[in-house]
Amino acid sequence: PKVLVVVAVSGCGLVAYAEANPERKLASSAPVLTSAEVDNKKKKVVVLGTGWAGTSFLRNLKNPDYEVHVISPRNYFAFTPLLPSVTCGTVEARSIVEPIRNIARKKTVDVQFSEAACLKIDAVNQKIYCRSNVENNLNGQEEFVVDYDYLIVAVGANVNTFNTPGVVENCHFLKEVEDAQKIRRTVIDCFERASLPAVSEEERKRILHFAIVGGGPTGVEFAAALHDFVNEDLVKLYPGVKDLVKITLLEAGDHILNMFDKRITAFAEEKFQRDGINVKTGSMVVKVTEKEIFTKELKNGGEVSTIPYGMALWSTGVGTRPFIRDFMSQVGQANRRVLATDEWLRVEGCDKVYAIGDCATINQRKVMEDIAAIFRKADKDNSGTLTVEEYKAVINDICERYPQVQVYLKSQQMKNMVDLLKETPDVSKGSAELNIEDFKTALSKVDSQMKNLPATAQVAAQQGVYLAKCFNRMEDCEKNPEGPLRFRGEGRHRFRPFRYKHLGQFAPLGGEQTAAQLPGDWVSIGHSSQWLWYSVYTSKQVSWRNRALVVTDWVRRFIWGRDSSRI
Ligand code: FAD
Secondary structure, three states: OEEEEEEOOOOOHHHHHHHHOOOOOOOOOOOEEOHHHHOOOOEEEEEEOOOHHHHHHHHHOOOOOEEEEEEEOOOEEEOHHHHHHHHOOOOOHHHHEEEHHHHHHOOOOEEEEEEEEEEEEEOOOOEEEEEEOOOOOOOOOOEEEEEOOEEEEOOOOEEOOOOOOOHHHHOEOOOOHHHHHHHHHHHHHHHHHHOOOOOOHHHHHHHOEEEEEOOOHHHHHHHHHHHHHHHHHHHHHOOOOHHHOEEEEEEOOOOOOOOOOHHHHHHHHHHHHHHOOEEEEOEEEEEEOOOEEEEEEHHHOOEEEEEEOOEEEEOOOEEOOHHHHHHHHHOOOOOOOOEEEOOOOEEOOOOOEEEOHHHEEEOHHHHHHHHHHHHHHHOOOOOOEEEHHHHHHHHHHHHHHOHHHHHHHHOHHHHHHHHHHHHOHHHHOOOOEEEHHHHHHHHHHHHHHHOOOOOOHHHHHHHHHHHHHHHHHHHHHHHOOOOOHHHOOOOOOOOOOOOOOOOOEEEEEEOOEEEEEEOOOEEEEEHHHHHHHHHHHHHOOOOHHHHHHHHHHHHHHHHHOOOOOOO
16 A cells, blocks of 8 residues: 655744744654555555655645645645735735635545644654644643655745844744734734834834835735835824834845846836835844834944834745754755755655655756756767757756756846856857857856745645656556666656746836746736736636635725725
């Protein structure tokens, strides 16, 4: 029997506790559910996580030869790109979630779900240790151990605070549905508090100052959503304080949305300036207290300034979950930020474990080696140089193969890379050739930046689909270990490696305007892209129920505006 296990991570309190205490010993008497107990003919696949990666794996798995056990502290899938809309009530929280049991119910594969967090992976004995995340009186029965034949780790990432003092205590995050609901309540709360008669003018200004740390897509989208909420709805309800509202976006780099095309960055910065959203670039947050944010102004020689605020959102990228860090040290990856996998999404150093989504990345070192190999292959005459045409073909080949490089190359940083390449002697002299050593030097310069690429739902979902397809064929392949004729001789794996297809990305900028960067470097900004955004996000919902609810919410908002009740 074969079992597939998927593990997911949630933002609930108990998970946070468990993650904060990874060393806590689990009860040795915790029951072990063996695959044989479930069905002794099937292999057990355990899936950790019900996010983009875990859910897309589950939805695409069709092979009834597996027994699937999904484990996640959250019993639903959440459509994260619409979380900023939930913060301001443009869309309701329940419209963007789908119960995982609803998804599992429609499968022909045996699926079992447990609402619990994985606390430890024991890869040697093929077991995972879990604990229910619900406060209950189960007298120790909330802990259990599950064994697996295959483990799929799809637990996403947590927020990266860079250990900045005061962030966890004072800032909001926007990762989970609960976070979005909390932000919505806090925004209204700020307006109500600022409207109290005894509050001084200065204190009102502070309370109505909304600070957003991080100028990436989430921070920018939240700033835009908040601006719309304030100007379209709240100003009518709180006329006495409307002129005191301020929104500030703090970004340590030189520009906001720096992973997008330069035209989009410029448009967003100009639009925010017109809208009165204060964009402070070169501003690095070093400490947050209950009422003030301390920033180091990188453009002013590191001068520290303080910003009084009423509500702060921290949105500066993703970090590693503690139990994943523990697992990484078990498999010799202790010095990495996320789990390294090979191109078939298997965790390096661990045979039966796969990792997909935000918690994993394809090993960069191998990528660089492969890129050099692609170059050598293109260098047919072994001269160590490529013509510009050959060079372009190499870039296309690389783009097709590697998600992280592709996003990188298609983004603004691609231009930086091309600039770097242009600085190399052969190209700058006008020669049509590029030296392999110069090419490698340029690539190594961008290597460190590539590691910091944002993790996206698009990559996570495609990895889930890819892995499900592998599992759908795994049994056939085991019966025919030589694999399809065309792959014989490569000796690496029986499936094609994972290839990412970049379908473009959106940046909603408020006022019914969206920036879209589509494949082929096609950029569209404005109202037409907003309609494209509406249609793409409607079609990407995981059920017809979600589609209907989301569209209804948008229509409701157009007719009656957003609801400002603080519930
Ligand atoms: P997640 O979707 O985060 O899922 C992780 C799962 O693991 C969850 O179910 C969680 O409960 C579970 N889990 C956590 N801990 C444990 C544990 N200990 N044991 C078991 N299970 C556990 N990407 C885009 O491509 N386009 C966008 O427009 C976009 N917008 C975004 C907007 C916001 C506000 C945010 C926060 C993200 C956005 N993203 C977007 C990024 C995208 O959401 C992530 O890249 C994506 O969710 C990653 O999928 P995942 O499955 O790896 O992780």
